[in-house]
Amino acid sequence: MNSNPYSWIEESLETIHKAHWYRSVKTIQNRAGAMVELEGKSVINFASNDYLALAADERLINAAIEALLTYGTGSTGSRLLSGHREIHRELESKIASLKQTEDAMVFSSGYLANLGTMAALVGKRDLILGDQYNHSSLKNGAKLSGATVIDYLHCNTEDLNKKLSQYRLSYRRCLIVTDSVFSMDGDLCPLPEILDLAQEFNCMLLLDEAHATGVMGKTGAGCVEYFNCTGRELIQMGTLSKALGSLGGYVAASEKLIDFLRNRASSWIYTTALSPADTAAALAAIKIIENEPQRRQQLWKNTALLKKQLSGFNILPSLTPIICLGLDSPQQALELAKKLLEAGIFAPAIRPPTVPTSRLRFSVMATHQASHFQQLGDVLRG
Numbered sequence: 001m002n003s004n005p006y007s008w009i010e011e012s013l014e015t016i017h018k019a020h021w022y023r024s025v026k027t028i029q030n031r032a033g034a035m036v037e038l039e040g041k042s043v044i045n046f047a048s049n050d051y052l053a054l055a056a057d058e059r060l061i062n063a064a065i066e067a068l069l070t071y072g073t074g075s076t077g078s079r080l081l082s083g084h085r086e087i088h089r090e091l092e093s094k095i096a097s098l099k100q101t102e103d104a105m106v107f108s109s110g111y112l113a114n115l116g117t118m119a120a121l122v123g124k125r126d127l128i129l130g131d132q133y134n135h136s137s138l139k140n141g142a143k144l145s146g147a148t149v150i151d152y153l154h155c156n157t158e159d160l161n162k163k164l165s166q167y168r169l170s171y172r173r174c175l176i177v178t179d180s181v182f183s184m185d186g187d188l189c190p191l192p193e194i195l196d197l198a199q200e201f202n203c204m205l206l207l208d209e210a211h212a213t214g215v216m217g218k219t220g221a222g223c224v225e226y227f228n229c230t231g232r233e234l235i236q237m238g239t240l241s242k243a244l245g246s247l248g249g250y251v252a253a254s255e256k257l258i259d260f261l262r263n264r265a266s267s268w269i270y271t272t273a274l275s276p277a278d279t280a281a282a283l284a285a286i287k288i289i290e291n292e293p294q295r296r297q298q299l300w301k302n303t304a305l306l307k308k309q310l311s312g313f314n315i316l317p318s319l320t321p322i323i324c325l326g327l328d329s330p331q332q333a334l335e336l337a338k339k340l341l342e343a344g345i346f347a348p349a350i351r352p353p354t355v356p357t358s359r360l361r362f363s364v365m366a367t368h369q370a371s372h373f374q375q376l377g378d379v380l381r382g
């Protein structure tokens with residue numbers, strides 16, 4: 001035994017490089033926005049989740065500053081210990097009112113919301129049925145819960161129905177989990193049909209609205225609203241870090257379910273409360289979403305402009321501001337991303353293992369200009 005126990009890491013990194021799967025960070029040097037300074041170069045930003053351009057909105061910044069001055073930087077403890085502030089509760093009420101649910105609770109991130117919720121709701125005697133393309137946090141939440149996990153084919157309710165018929169009766173509880181907007185494709189889950197199946201087979205449904213909140217539905221409440229399913233019994237979760245321009249996650253559901261999670265969700269009980277600044281910024285964001293529907297309207301106008309510029313290319317089916325250009329290999333995706341970057345356009349190559357097939361992913365912001373889409377179209381056609 002003379003080998004170094006860490007030497008495998010170097011070999012693994014080499015394998016990652018060889019497969020063109022290697023990732024590294026890129027530095028943005030100014031405020032978030034449709035144009036950013038990326039490593040010394042001004043670029044059009046198609047890589048952000050800040051759909052409504054709220055992350056650099058003065059009102060969010062000022063709300064965060066005010067919370068900092070009032071409460072300080074850290075929450076100093078878990079919510080159940082010394083971390084709870086009035087603005088946490090105010091934010092939770094605001095989320096519940098946006099989602100039209102009885103109650104809501106905020107977590108330190110969307111990832112933690114999924115881990116904690118899933119592990120609290122199901123266990124060894126239970127079943128989780130998840131869409132095969134679900135977000136990493138749902139997949140890991142499923143593992144953490146200890147339940148039996150079975151994937152169904154992407155957005156395929158026939159397959160879900162088949163698996164429910166086959167397995168449901170062998171388990172105590174069953175939780176169906178799905179993204180509403182699939183973050184790396186931009187398509188939508190067939191929510192009404194999934195809700196019907198959940199009801200038919202006596203299953204709970206956890207719906208991940210991370211990319212839908214603030215974007216989908218008439219008031220920006222998400223896909224539940226978009227599909228006219230408001231008021232139906234399910235568990236909605238999402239993030240404060242995408243269209244809401246802040247940081248944190250939430251679960252919105254019945255009063256009893258939220259009360260249960262406050263007593264059982266480890267990733268909420270044993271972690272420090274959301275910081276005052278993040279909480280205040282998210283609260284300001286929801287107020288803006290309520291009062292300024294024109295931001296969402298502009299986002300959808302811009303989404304149509306992007307689709308127009310990309311027509312004729314291999315665009316994956318999407319009903320959202322996430323538009324993907326399908327490509328044959330990770331190498332091709334990397335080369336095209338590089339070419340765009342040289343022309344001043346920032347759009348990430350998304351590759352396995354994140355997705356099964358390589359692509360360039362464009363996400364639209366309300367503050368993109370028509371000229372930004374024109375420039376992208378010119379470079380792609382050029």
Ligand SMILES: *Cc1c(COP(=O)(O)O)cnc(C)c1O
Pocket residue numbers: 109110111112114135137179183208210211238239240241247248249
């Ligand atoms: C981003 C995302 C999350 C995680 O949210 P964070 O607040 O960033 O941790 C969860 N689910 C989906 C579908 C996401 O896109």
